Amino acid sequence: MELGADRLAELSGRPADKLTRRDVARALLTVPAIDALASLPEIRRGLLAAGNPLSAAFWRSAETTLHKISDGDATIGDVQGWLEATGTEPIAMIGLHIWSDQPERSELQEEMHARLVTYLEEQLAAGDVDPDRLADGDTGALRAYADLQERWMTSPLPDGRIPMHELLDEQDEEFLAEWDAADADALHALQTVLDQVGERRLPEAELRTACRALRAELNRGPGALLAAFCGSAAKNPPIDDAEFWLSVAVGVASPDGGLPDDPAEAGDFDATDIIGADDGQDLDDEETWDEEPDGVISALAAVSALDHYDWIAAISALVRGGPETPASAADLARYVSEYDPEDPVAPDADTEADVDEDGFGDFEDADFDAEGIAGLFEYVTLLWREIGAIDEDDRLTALGWWGLPEAMRRVWTPPA
Numbered sequence: 001m002e003l004g005a006d007r008l009a010e011l012s013g014r015p016a017d018k019l020t021r022r023d024v025a026r027a028l029l030t031v032p033a034i035d036a037l038a039s040l041p042e043i044r045r046g047l048l049a050a051g052n053p054l055s056a057a058f059w060r061s062a063e064t065t066l067h068k069i070s071d072g073d074a075t076i077g078d079v080q081g082w083l084e085a086t087g088t089e090p091i092a093m094i095g096l097h098i099w100s101d102q103p104e105r106s107e108l109q110e111e112m113h114a115r116l117v118t119y120l121e122e123q124l125a126a127g128d129v130d131p132d133r134l135a136d137g138d139t140g141a142l143r144a145y146a147d148l149q150e151r152w153m154t155s156p157l158p159d160g161r162i163p164m165h166e167l168l169d170e171q172d173e174e175f176l177a178e179w180d181a182a183d184a185d186a187l188h189a190l191q192t193v194l195d196q197v198g199e200r201r202l203p204e205a206e207l208r209t210a211c212r213a214l215r216a217e218l219n220r221g222p223g224a225l226l227a228a229f230c231g232s233a234a235k236n237p238p239i240d241d242a243e244f245w246l247s248v249a250v251g252v253a254s255p256d257g258g259l260p261d262d263p264a265e266a267g268d269f270d271a272t273d274i275i276g277a278d279d280g281q282d283l284d285d286e287e288t289w290d291e292e293p294d295g296v297i298s299a300l301a302a303v304s305a306l307d308h309y310d311w312i313a314a315i316s317a318l319v320r321g322g323p324e325t326p327a328s329a330a331d332l333a334r335y336v337s338e339y340d341p342e343d344p345v346a347p348d349a350d351t352e353a354d355v356d357e358d359g360f361g362d363f364e365d366a367d368f369d370a371e372g373i374a375g376l377f378e379y380v381t382l383l384w385r386e387i388g389a390i391d392e393d394d395r396l397t398a399l400g401w402w403g404l405p406e407a408m409r410r411v412w413t414p415p416a
Helices: 003-012 021-028 031-050 055-068 078-082 108-127 131-135 140-153 161-198 202-215 222-230 241-253 294-304 309-323 329-338 372-389 398-412
Strands: none
Touching: 003 021, 003 031, 021 031, 021 055, 021 078, 021 372, 031 055, 055 078, 055 131, 078 131, 108 161, 108 241, 131 140, 140 161, 161 309, 161 398, 202 241, 202 372, 202 398, 222 241, 222 294, 222 372, 241 372, 241 398, 294 372, 309 329, 329 372
16 A cells, blocks of 8 residues: 555644654554555655655655665664654653553553654754754764753653653552562462462471571671661561561562671672682682672672562472472572463472583573573572571472461562
């Protein structure tokens, strides 16, 4: 289907002599690229007759982009860049805000996007935006175009609203709602597993031994990393052993601490040293700790990168397997790979994974990043050993069998 100036005017809702480059570009993207290319001569003649010829730079960029699309060589970035070079298309990411695709925009996003387009049209008409320089990829023009939009986004509207603040607040609300829903789903899945497994007794003697060691070591060696994770539990440890242990275990999965006040208490943990390390580094040894806090930041970031799916997959396998279940970082990654939330049958957690020379087995999903997930869990297993949830052979203890699912239940239960 070929396009003409009249059809473009119909699509954009304004007459041919008022069409912008953005109007033309977006209309060209509504049809197959081969049809859009065939339509270019007719569109150019129609706009010329309407007294709106646009520019040679625009038509060159349109032809180049449409050819790349037709040949299958265009990326999303290529197309977005071409649209932005029209001078009235908002850039995809402004500060911390990313525009959703049009069908997925909220009412607020749609309003602010439309307001920004109108503002850019005013700046274009005033000569403050040079679309030909944008089309040619001029670095200065591109930077000025981005700065122009950032200023608008962070300036008050006539009604007092600041677009960036409004959009980020909405984004935060949506994220928190999605997170709460994921918490609820994970809690339900965990409870289903616990109902299947039945009673798990609290091992009193193991708990006392673990808590005695924890209280003594919480600010030394790997214990300092643990203190950075569990925050309030380290600063004001509960007197009751069960409550103390669970609050620390909660901190491992959902850190509420941060960097220690004394940088000398922070360990230099580097994921590149952990994954496939060949220097014999012992992360449990206090000598691996130095005065740089980078490692604590790496550890907090790594554990925060584990999502609900990763945690419920790992915990489900451990709960079903019971004490002595393999719980190394590679084992936990295997459980994530094998987990099927639609299938109540647990992965085989009672046996060791078949591993290759790098320490990772043949996972079922070829796209699954076994090494990456195991690298994130490496910090978790380090801290689980510290609290006695797994032993020195990376196997689940009776304390871990009782306590880890109870800790995760607290992580996913909304505050009263």
